[in-house]
Amino acid sequence: MDFEGSYWLYHENHPHTERLLSSGLLLPKVRTLRLKNVFPPSIDVLCALKAPQLVELDIDFDFDDDLDWEFSQPVLSFVKRSKCDTTLRLFHLRYAFMKTKELSATLRGLPFLTHLTLESVTTDTTASLLDAFEALEDGPQPYLPNLEALDLLRLQPDLYFFPLLDFLKSHRPYRMENGQPVFTNPQDTFKQLTVTYQTMPKKNQELEGSEAVKVLRKWGGVSVSIGPILYED
Template sequence: MTSFELRLPSKYSAAFEDRDDSTFAPLPLPQNLLERLSTFTLRCDWDGTRWLETALGHCINVETLTVDFLGEFWWYHRTEPLLDSGLVLPKLRTLRLQNVVADTVDVLRVLKAPQLVELDIDFNTDDQHYDWELSKPVLSFIERSKCYTTLRLFHLRYACIRTQDLSATLRGFPFLTHLTLEGILMETSFIEAYVQREHGLRPHLPNLGTLDLLQLRPDFFPLPLLKFLKAHRPYHLENGKPVFTNPQHTFKQLTVTYQTTTKKNQELDRSEVVNVLKKWGGVFVNIGPILYVD
């Protein structure tokens, strides 16, 4: 067996007299099973690091790891030794954190993944506030893992995040080729977090090939996105046709979808920049309609 899914009883269930007991609960798992796994899904809302060390400490061959926190806050002692030493997952290529609440992203302090290719963080939509930080734990995890040469895909879903925090996170990802932002809640348009360019500086995400902006608000203002697209595929018009500054740029695909709302049309797919990139720039563009209910 190389694939395994484990769901542990909730820390609020009858399995524990008190939720704090989950911090010290034993988790007897066969070492030889863990060593054979290439795909491991773990659904657990326990506190502390003991369960993580027991479940992941022998996962030397795991390539795809999913940890589902079941929408519960992960509490831990800041003095726990594992936060300093870390768990090395030497073959991990895809890491998915699901049903995360804001500060639970600190679990990345426990992990090291030197071969990581894809990082997917999916937040629980019932926990929506701005009083937390994404950039520090994520960028520290990348620094500690030293996965700069391998990490290429980042997916962030349903996070409620400050503009400056998302901007700081994306500035630390110049090597990304695929970015997904889905259902993001921000105090300003999130695309502005990495569109800003001053005095000829290179745009954020210079190696980006695919951008997925999913579940946009219907009132999404497209101008910053259009500036971002043109920054990645700069051109000027001559006799009504575009001349690209860098015809061989890596950016090749844009996907945009919108949340359901009352009847309203979107203007993005009628913009000059989008049509130039589709017709002459070799960029595959898929922009969904703004869906509505009467």
């Protein structure tokens, strides 16, 4: 279902709409639901759907910098109405900009997931989306206890990654003795982590392109030599 970035409009008080929102449009054979180029507030389209056999949910947003929209409520309500907690195992979220609490609340409400993909997801906190993993630690239950694979794609290169390390250690706790790890629990379900980073263009030398430097060099009789920005491995 491709929204092409458009807004999903409906008349809330229309009888047909009321019936649709109360019971949900039944999609009995749908196992994979992909919502593409979703305008963020239009995610409430999930309130009109019901997919009891859903295995995979893939949500791809049309980027918007407005944070004033709900995500966890429509997603978790959709899952609850669909009663697909026994089948839903894969969740992909792409190109989203949202509040950290919305992301963490969503993940906490999907403990049965085995595969999670977060691609180009950013949040309202300085540490970006990994703050959501840190927030999950504060919950009363183990977070994402059945997770087998985690894909974090197109991360910002300067991401604060310590919450991710804490998440990994929570799934395979250990302590170091004589330079060797001693694992405190048997291996759980978690088996795979994939991380990729956004490609960042090298910064242009702003001083080199400034008007004053150009004028002094060309007409002012000043020899100007400016070295490149160097990047250290």
